[in-house]
Amino acid sequence: MTVLFLKELRSNWRSFRYPAFLLILLFFAILDPLMLKYMNEIISYFATGMEIIMPDPTPEAAFLSYLSDVSQIGIMVLIFMAMGMVAREKENGVTGWLLSKPIGRWQYLAAKLLALYSVIIIGLIACSALAYLYTMSLLGQAALNGSILATICLLVFTIYIATITFTFSTLLKTPLLAGGPTLLLFFLSGIINMLITNSDAANFYPNTLLSLMKPLLESTATAADLTWPMAVTTILILLMILLAGYRFSKMEI
């Protein structure tokens, strides 16, 4: 298991998939607080002859800007990064080669999933901490509790999307076949979220985790508001892992 886990980290690092994702996180962690701090100066530089007055940036707005960018562009990069994690190896024969050795099928999948989750967890925590500290140095301190909870929301949602990508990558034959439905589902779930945002159904919807980031940062929502969307998302993650594992255990390689 450790051998496969390390192989997964090394392969994805060398093929620049993990670095690409981490660089995107780092990019937003550095750029967003800076952009918000100097937004008025940037606008006045480009919009000469007009007077546009922006409200003074708050630390919460800067941190939220980072979280929002990661929840959109960061997650799209993640989908591209992870769409081939199983499908590519099935396609090029590496899966067959590995499974002809004393490696269980669940073990093979678990190593991949653990490597992916590790990169997401470490990357998001490190970059969120960086974004928080950088925001603090430029604009002042954002609410710590709210920032931690909002980061946890983003983390769980990112793991949820990563698991969808992993599941499609396991079930389907090629990386493109896996990436297409995941992207479609990602956009579709965003649209559905807009439609149900004011209904009770939103409590049981994974995208609500993203909707809660702003109220958490502004201290208008509490940890208790996370209970249902977090529980539902976690259950969905577990169900998808079970589905992928079960189908893979019966799959012709």
Add this chain to the structure above:
Amino acid sequence: MAGERNKIKGYAIEARGLTKEFPGHKALDNVDFYVKRGSIHGFLGPNGAGKTTAIKVILGLIPATTGRVKVLGEPLYFGSKHNFLRYLNYLPQDPVFPEGLTGREALHLVADIYKLDREKKNERIDRLLKYFQLDDAAGRRVGAYSRGMQQRLGVAAVLLTEPELLVLDEPVSALDPEGRRRVLELIIKLKGRATVFFSSHILDDVERVCDYVTIIDRGRKLLDAGINDLLNRYAVEQYLVTVRPEHADRAAKLILKNQSVSRIIPQLGKLLVVSEPGRSSAIPEELLPELIRQGIIVTEFTQNRTNLEEAFFKILEESHHGEVAR
């Protein structure tokens, strides 16, 4: 340990009634074969015969539609983790390695999967890289290797773990003559110490190294036999006769008159004499004394043995004729 388990009697691979159906296509049709422990067993057949499908079934990568397989005495159940995989190593037709790894890292990965101890691992990896002339390229990524280098690395990865059963799918297809020689030499050295089950379309190589062969075509087993039995069974008895050039025409007329002779084929100053079926032994007994009696000076009279390639095509031809007749 490799070799120890080979002392156990029984088969390394037992496949009974193996059938594999894909939608609209039967890749294997009730195939039986048995691979003896410690033997080198060739698995032959034209492209699309079902060789790779059979290998994938044996490795547990795809399920058989019907039939039973035992590997190293352990029954195969598709989807289960099998103990025999610890003693087996497989080389695919086109060796592949995880993306981004160097040649040395790929071998370390294999060694770690099979849990080789560190000292043994490093010593074996160095030795194999050197033997397969990959030591200079060991630090380069496998993706940048030529096909031949990848195949050499694949063979090294198989030998690294000293497995009891080696399953090799076309192990020398991409190798240059020197690479082929090295791999075949190693396979010959394994005889009696490990079981080698390998598919190949290079019949010359199979004839050189194998004890037994199984031939399949269009999913059906045509034959399995010891290589010598096979060659004897399908030996179209032929004799090469060389006479003085001035006696050639007279010798040809005389040979053709013999009732045991089916035909003669001139070959670069020699005469290839083909016997009537079942009458091959009469040729040296009758023909040679007759030629000498007639004053023809015979400088060469040798049996031209059938090789595996001729036997292989004859078996395929018989199978196709049989199908047409049915």
